[in-house]
Amino acid sequence: MKKIKAGIINVTGYAGVELARILWQHPDVELVSVTGRSAAGKKLGEVFPHLAVTGLTITAELEDHVDVVFSAMGHKVSAEVILPLYRKGVCVVDISADFRLKSPAQYPEWYSFDHPSPELLEKAVYGLPELHRKEIAKADLVANPGCYPTSAILALAPLVKHGLVETDLIVDSKSGVSGAGRTLTLPTHFAEQSDNVRAYSLSGHRHQPEIEQELALLDNSGRLQVTFVPHVVPLTRGIISTCYANIKPGKLTGGQEELDQVYQQFYRGEPFTRVVQEPPETKHTWGSNLCLVYPVLKPKTGKVVAIGVIDNLVKGAAGQAVQNMNIMFGFPETAGIDALPVYP
Ligand SMILES: NC(=O)c1ccc[n+]([C@@H]2O[C@H](COP(=O)([O-])OP(=O)(O)OC[C@H]3O[C@@H](n4cnc5c(N)ncnc54)[C@H](OP(=O)(O)O)[C@@H]3O)[C@@H](O)[C@H]2O)c1
Numbered sequence: 001m002k003k004i005k006a007g008i009i010n011v012t013g014y015a016g017v018e019l020a021r022i023l024w025q026h027p028d029v030e031l032v033s034v035t036g037r038s039a040a041g042k043k044l045g046e047v048f049p050h051l052a053v054t055g056l057t058i059t060a061e062l063e064d065h066v067d068v069v070f071s072a073m074g075h076k077v078s079a080e081v082i083l084p085l086y087r088k089g090v091c092v093v094d095i096s097a098d099f100r101l102k103s104p105a106q107y108p109e110w111y112s113f114d115h116p117s118p119e120l121l122e123k124a125v126y127g128l129p130e131l132h133r134k135e136i137a138k139a140d141l142v143a144n145p146g147c148y149p150t151s152a153i154l155a156l157a158p159l160v161k162h163g164l165v166e167t168d169l170i171v172d173s174k175s176g177v178s179g180a181g182r183t184l185t186l187p188t189h190f191a192e193q194s195d196n197v198r199a200y201s202l203s204g205h206r207h208q209p210e211i212e213q214e215l216a217l218l219d220n221s222g223r224l225q226v227t228f229v230p231h232v233v234p235l236t237r238g239i240i241s242t243c244y245a246n247i248k249p250g251k252l253t254g255g256q257e258e259l260d261q262v263y264q265q266f267y268r269g270e271p272f273t274r275v276v277q278e279p280p281e282t283k284h285t286w287g288s289n290l291c292l293v294y295p296v297l298k299p300k301t302g303k304v305v306a307i308g309v310i311d312n313l314v315k316g317a318a319g320q321a322v323q324n325m326n327i328m329f330g331f332p333e334t335a336g337i338d339a340l341p342v343y344p
Pocket residue numbers: 010012013014015016036037038039072073074075077078095096097145146147178179180181182183312313316317
């Protein structure tokens with residue numbers, strides 16, 4: 001089969017460079033163009049020696065015709081660079097948040113900008129294949145989910161979909177430092193972040209409306225709300241989200257066995273989301289596109305605890321973006337992203 005041509009906007013961030021690594025090895029894709037601002041004109045291998053084999057040069061703008069473009073730009077700027085390409089007929093996978101939220105009013109509230117193309121928010125498909133595979137297959141604009149939302153939504157979706165829990169949900173997440181991006185900041189300095197764990201965005205994190213939006217689609221009460229608290233931990237990669245929900249009266253009377261069956265059924269046939277029998281650890285997903293989900297019943301307190309674990313740069317960003325591209329172009333869903341996790 002003829003390979004499709006792909007481009008990456010902003011290859012010099014962590015999400016962009018991880019995309020380049022994955023796309024370069026993809027059997028159905030030719031990576032033809034990668035852009036960057038301060039590194040424009042340099043060889044990709046000069047900035048990232050592990051990618052020297054590509055021979056690609058970083059340019060200020062996309063240099064070739066592409067069939068698909070991945071934007072790994074920050075929010076607001078991403079929509080600005082994507083829209084002209086999208087209007088020319090290029091398929092887009094946006095790794096930023098610019099097309100994830102359906103309500104235009106949420107952009108000024110959570111991201112401090114007015115959306116430049118609100119009419120496209122309904123058209124863009126939220127790229128979580130486990131929930132939206134059929135729409136992704138027909139889409140030409142996919143909003144790749146956030147890293148925390150991927151782990152939390154996949155951990156909680158079976159409970160919400162089957163109406164097993166009350167709609168007041170708690171998500172406690174821990175992320176490695178690469179989740180904050182490659183731009184230097186004081187809190188991500190080694191001396192600040194090593195041997196240290198901190199909670200942040202306690203007044204409200206941008207991923208909260210995204211988690212609520214997607215879980216609300218599975219719930220028919222109209223009352224779903226999420227208390228989300230993210231933490232940064234001294235890891236390079238990885239997210240673990242521990243989610244807490246109160247069991248509805250009369251539900252899950254079959255105990256842990258029933259809970260396991262609900263999850264196994266929900267994710268049956270999924271190539272990347274696996275229900276595991278032991279508590280998953282971030283290292284069990286490192287470098288892979290896996291999401292490991294572990295539900296456990298707490299009968300004494302009437303709660304379910306559901307854990308979701310991913311590599312934030314793979315299933316939480318670049319890997320899921322390629323999974324979406326595979327679905328959009330009719331490639332095998334696992335093409336280019338079937339690597340096993342790296343251990344130790
Ligand atoms: N990191 C993750 O785990 C993760 C997960 C899911 C989604 N995302 C999303 O992916 C996108 C990229 O995130 P990231 O973590 O990869 O970012 P990052 O590592 O912080 O990327 C920063 C890069 O962006 C460039 N840049 C910043 N502002 C720019 C502008 N106005 N114009 C052109 N280039 C600009 C900088 O290049 P210069 O050196 O040229 O300034 C820098 O190389 C974001 O939208 C983020 O929300 C990230």
